Each structure stands twice: as structure tokens, then as C-alpha cells.
Amino acid sequence: MDGTTDMGNASTPTWRLLFSGANGAKSCVLAVGVALHAINLYMILAILPSAVKDIGGIRYYAWNETLFIVASIIGSSLSIHALGTLGPRRAYAMAAGVFALGALLCALAPSMGVMLWGRSFQGLGAGMLVSLAYAVIRLVFAEPLWTRAMGMLSSMWGIATLIGPAMGGLFAEIGAWRLAFWILCAGSLVFAIFAVRVLPPARAEAGMPTSAMAWRQLMLLVMSVLVLSVTSAALHFQQNLAGLAISLGLFAWFAHCEHNRDTRLLPKGALGLRSPLLPFYCLLGGLALSVEVIEIFAPLFLQVLHHQRPVVAGYLSALMAAGWSAGSFTSGGATPHQARRALATAPVLGFGAIVFLTWWMPCPASGSLADIIPIGVAFAAVGTGVGMAWPHLLGGILRLTPPAEQGLASASLTTIQLYTTAVASAVAGTIANAAGLAQPGGTTGAQQAAFWVFALFSVIPALSILVSRRVVALYRSLGTG
Template sequence: MTSADQAAEPQSSVFQLFTPSLLPATLMLGGGVTLYAIESYITATVAPSIVRDIGGLPLLAWVTTLFVAAAVLGSIFVATRPRGMGLRGAYVCGALIFATGSLICAAAPVMEVVLAGRAVQGFGAGILAALAYAFVRFAYPEPLWPKASTLYAAIWGVATLLGPSAGGLFSQGSAWRYAFIIIVPLGLLMAVLSPWLLPKATDDRAHGKTPVLQICLLLVAVLFVSIAGTVEHMVTKAALIAVSVLSISLMLVTERRGNNRLLPTGAVMLAKPVARVYLIMFALLFILVSDIYIPYFLQTLHGVTPLISGYLTALVALGWTIAAFFSGSLTGRRASNAIVAGCIIEALATVFLATFLARDNQMASLAILGPAAVAMLMMGFGVGLGWAHLVTKVLRIVSSAEQDKASAAISTLQSLGGAFGAAVAGVIANSTGLVTPGGIAGSISAAHWLYAAMALPGIVTIAAALTLREGRN
């Protein structure tokens, strides 16, 4: 589609996804994303309650690590599923697997069983998340593709705001089990309804063998970098990240040299636009996940309560959601410019955090806290401004035979960006004063260097986004 064609597209709204003809698919696809998002935040909230009830503190970090790794494998399954299994069949599998994992967690007598359930649950969640993108071209006309991505962003934004609060309802005693039990009937219902409510999707994938080596290397990278995000020892953390980077590098080399690929053609060659789109996606999530340290810096440096720090941190998710709705109707050159603007805003927001969050402001002066809060909002706003258009570019660039690979890669990059970002943020913060000397001085140093360093990948996203403007990609 040319820029002139895109400019001529009629204005559309995300609410068109809820018209009678499109509502069934929207409920199913949005429902899959909702299960993934809400359960992620609820589980993070009730995890301490699980430990208090059945023990297993040394294994606590694996509750998230196994879920993330399995989710990556689930997203890959969408692209490498057995020939003859359609997208609707994959959706049924994903919903049933997610429900089964939830049931295992709910009935778990010990932490080891919870971990098994989380792995099963993560695999199902990864399938559902990847299918949300894979189904877009079958469920909606092309002008509505960005609107679908906008809806998914809104779901994650709402989950960020409501998930922890919902998790708090299940934090007492053994009530954490109900946080998993309530998912089971929803998963079963979605599995039953999906063959009737989802559109028929042609399996137009190119024939080829499953790229086992690339999948293994990717899983090693995800597992090691996820573990790195949970360990405190700096040398161990750095070594785990190094192994993860090496594993990813080997995977990319294998992709480039081999004919049996996990990713779409050109995804590992920066000369190709699809590779630059994926790079921007990865880098934006890499930067964004550094918000995990914002509550600590707010409480330590600005004297706000844990509750207020939680609400202020939620501004990041709110910014993403607002921007997604704001830019959802943009097309053609304006959509490409929105990607560039989003990358610029993201980079500037991290610079502002390095300036205003890294201050000794025990009296919570609004002259300092106010700009920091705006920077948090704009940090999410920058990602949300261009994310839907990045997704749409991927779906438009790749061939129909590689659409499932492209869709799975989006979910995989989200997980990779988040995992690598969290791990690297930990290395930066811990090595620049968070632990030694600690206290006010150490926190100021850590906050400054963390967000100053996170501005650097922001510059990379700007450079890559400029090459994606109409007529230059």
C-alpha cells in the first residue's frame, strides 16, 4: 500500500472493533490478551502469599522466570505448529493449556508444583498473545490493524492499574489459590467458543522444518537473562547476561546463514526495514522496563508512601494507553512520524528522569516531583505513540507465508526486551550506588546513571525510526 493510499484511508476508531460483525473476534482476541495481562500482575502480587502458605522462598524467582520462558516457547509454537493445525485450533490449544496450568497452580501442595503450573500456564499465554497478532489480518480490514494493537495496549494499561489491586483481594492465607481458580472456567469457555467466534484463517505458511537450534538458543537466552534479573551477586548477574547475549548472537548468525528460519526473511539484516522495526520494538521495551526501580526511588528519595509510589508508577502504563488511542487513527506519513516522535519522547523522558527522579526531595516538593511524574507519563506515552504502527508495519512488510512468524516474533520481542531490560537495569543500578554505598547518596547516583544510560538505546530507536519514514524504507 502506497502512502497516498494510506492517506486516503477513511478515519476509523478503535470502537469499530466492537461493531456487531467484528465483536466476536474482538472478544476472543482481546480476551486472550486480557487473561495473559491480568494473570501476570495478579500472580506477581500474590507470590509472597504463596510462599507464606506453602513455602518455597528460594524458588520464588522461578514463578516469573518459567512463565516468561514458556510464553516465548508458546509464541514460537504459533509459527511452528504442526501442518494442518489452523489458527483456531491453536487458539483452542492455548486456552485449554492456560486453563490447565491455572488449575495445577490452584491445587499445588508445594512450590515445585506451582512452578510446573506456571510453565504450563505460560506456554498457553504465549500462544494466546501471539494469536492476537496472527489473527489480525483475518479478523479485521487493514485500516483497523493499528486499532487492534491499540486495544491490546489499552488492555495491558488497564491490567497494570487493576492487576495489583485485584491480586490484593487474594493475598490472605490460602486465598491465593482462587486467583488461579477463577481463570479455569474462563479458559475453558474461550476454548469452547473460539471455533464459532473466530474467523476462518487459511494456513498459508511456507513449508519447512522446525528451526530447533534457533528455538533452543532463544530459550537459553530467555532463561539466563530472566535468572539474571533475580540474582543479587553482580559477577553472576553479568555472567548470565553475557551468556544470554552470546546465545542470542548465535541464534541470529544461524538465522542469517541458514535456510530454515525462525524469523521472517530479513529480520536479522539491518538493511531490511523489518529488522529495524523489530530493533525499535526491542529497544523501546528494553527502556520501558527500567520503571521497575521507580517505586524504590520515589520512596527513598522523594519520601512518598508505597501506595502513592505505586499510583505514580502506573502513570507509565497510563501514558502508553493514552498515546495508543491518540495515535490510533494516524495513517501514512503521519503514522511514520508518530513512530519517530514516540522514540524521541521516550529518550527525552529518560533524560528527565535522570534529572528529576535522581534528587534528594524528602519533602516531596512538587517542583521536583511534578516534572518526574510528567516524565513517567511520557515514558509510556512515547512507546504507545508508535507501537501500533510498528506492529502494522511488520504485518504489511512481510509476505503472507511468513505472517505467523512475524506475529510470533512480536510477542517474543516483548518478552526479550522486558527480560534484558530488567537484567541490565539491575546491573546498572547495583553497580552505580544502589547497594554500595546505598542510602540517599547511593540512590541518587543509581537513579541518575540508570536513566542516563537508558537514554542511549533511545537514541538508537530514533535513528532507526528515521529510516522508516515514508519513501525511505
């Protein structure tokens, strides 16, 4: 395995080993690849209103996010085959090049149509960059450092929440939104050169298939996301329910294909009821949903109901990502007992926070410190819990997967996270609209939407608490203590 010679005494892994010598340069490549995606994701939220004022296309505003996520899912799934065919060096260069092309199109966009093409290319490259980071971990680091490396990657999201909104807000305020994309374009090209110099050129080994792509399953996932996204904005609740039913049907078809076909997006049998991987994937998805539902609507509710400025509302929401980063970084070196405790605690914190928000968020307030401090604490608690558990979830999935399919498992981590992001956005939007966010709208509509969105989504962490018990038992059986 490339990179193990840099490890020194790998039986006693430390953060120092991860960031020293050749390992330090490789860690930097993986971290920056994830950071490019995350910074871009938060930056666009700040500059998109300015871009729409300039080039028009308000009707297709939401498609900037929809197409980005759909393309990211495709990129995530393609990454494993790019890695097997091209090797780490050229796969990273290709992903960064596609991302740079998307940023260039956005920077030059004369209309929303070109902007959407740019966002699609950005999503394709970003999905590959994030998925490659998790896949390359096991190729360039010895196994004892996997959990720490995954904690490092998770921490990049918290850093991005500090850089992305500030970067986007600055360029939006000075009327230079295109400059933000020019900087991303140039930065990604410099990153590509750095990756080529640092990463090994050899093709990946076991678990990196170069065979046919599971196009049928990939298209079923994409279609289920698109159906949910389109119907979540429908005016009638019956249309929302029809879209949800169709999307569930497409996902069931996806699961059927995963079980019966040789080409797959997930390790063999991962969705089987008796599979040890299924509880890990379910907990991963449940924790991601708990975070995403808060991230999607919290800024809006904070502005409408708690009278916070957009910047303040954005950075209050960023406390969740900051907690995620802190939790991931500190939990990367946890003992086996601490890891199991983190896996059990994460959904409990999520459940408690969402139940609290169900009660507190719908109540209009003056926006004083006494009002917003409890909200900030709840956001930070959710993020910290997920961050503490995340590296051990990802590491557990890799260790439960046979070596020949660890490449698929690595790529699937990003695919599942992106898919749950899209599902959370669409389902939360459907609930909010049905509860009255748009009609009657205003403060009353926001109150009703805040209550029902958080109340219904509290079921997710509640179920995750039950799933976590099985995950903890399986984690213990891995021989981790």
C-alpha cells in the same frame, strides 16, 4: 480472507467497523486473550509475597517471573505452527486450556516447586494467546483495519494495569491469594468456549507454516535469557559481565542461524544489515526497553527514595501503561503524516523522560505532590509516545513482509517484546546491583542504583532517535502517504 465480508466499506475504516457485527465479537476474542496475559502479569506481582509466606520458597522468588517469560517466548514461537496446523479456533482453545492448567496448578500449589510448574504452563499459554492475537488480525480483518486492531490490543495493557494490581492486592489483603488463580482458571475456560464459537475453524493460509519448528534458534534465545537472569543476581561484577558476554554470544549464534537456516523465528533476512525490517525491529525493541526499565525499578525507587506506599507506587508506574493504552487507541486511526510523526516522536519522549528521571529519581524527597507529579508526567509521556508509535511499527513490519512469511512476522512481534522484557530485567538488575542496590543498600544504594540504571539506559532511546529516522523514511515508501 475470512472476515472481510463483515467490513462494509473497508476503504474508509473506522473504529465502528472494528467493533460492529461479527467483527466486534472477533475483536473481543483477540482483546480478551491479550488481557488475560496482561492481568495475570500484574496480578502476580501483588499476590506473590503472600503466596511465598504460605508455601515457602523465597529462594526461588524471582524464578516465578523468569520461567514465565521463558515459557512465554516458547509459546509465542509455537503459536504460528499451532495456527497453521489447527486453525484459529482450535489454536485459541489449546492456548487458553494450557493457561487454565497453569492457573489450576498455582491455585492448588502445596509448594514452590508446583507453583513454578504452574507459572511455566501459564507462560506457555499466555505467550501463545498474545502471539495468536497479532497473527489472527490479518486473517479475520481486512488490511485497512490492521492498525486499529493492533492499537486495540496494545490498549489492553493499560486496562490490565488498573485491574491486575487491584485484583491481586484485594485477594492478598484478605488472605485468599489462591482465589485469584481460581478466577483466572475459570475465566480462561469460559474464554476458550467463547473463542471456539466466534473464530473461524479453517486452517490459516499463506504465511502459516506447518513445517519444522526452529528449535535451535528458540533454545538459543531461551538460553540467553536464562544466562542473563541467573548471572544478574551474582555477587561479583565480573560474573555479571561474563553472563552478559555469554548471552551476547548466544544471541549472535541465534542471528547466524536465522540467516543460514530454512526454518526461522523471524522473516527471511530480518536481521540483515540491509534489510528494511531491521530498523523496525530495532525501534520496536528500543521502545520496549525504554518502558521496561522504568516499569521494573520505578516502584522500588518510589518507595525507598520518595516514601510512597506500595499501592501508590504501583499506580504511579501504571501511568506509563495507561499512557501506552491511550496513545495506541488514539493513534490507531492516524493519518499517514500523523503516523510518521508518532514514529519520530516516541523515542524523543522516551529519551527526555529517562534523562529527567536520571536527575530527579535519585534525590530523596518527602513524597509530596510537588515531588511525584513530575515523575507521573514523565511516566505518562514515555507510555504515550510508545503507544502512539506501536501500532504503526507493527503494521509496517507486516506490510514489509512478503505474504508467505507474514505469519512468522506476526508471531515474531510478541517474541521480540518478551525477549526485550527479559533482557531489560536482567541488565537493569546487573547495573543496580553493581551500583550498590544490595551493598551498601538502603537509601544510599538506591540513590546510586537509580542514577546509574536510568543514565545507562538513556543510551537506548538516544540510539532509537537515530533509528526512527530510517523507519520514517521506510514508512513513507510503503505508499502510506
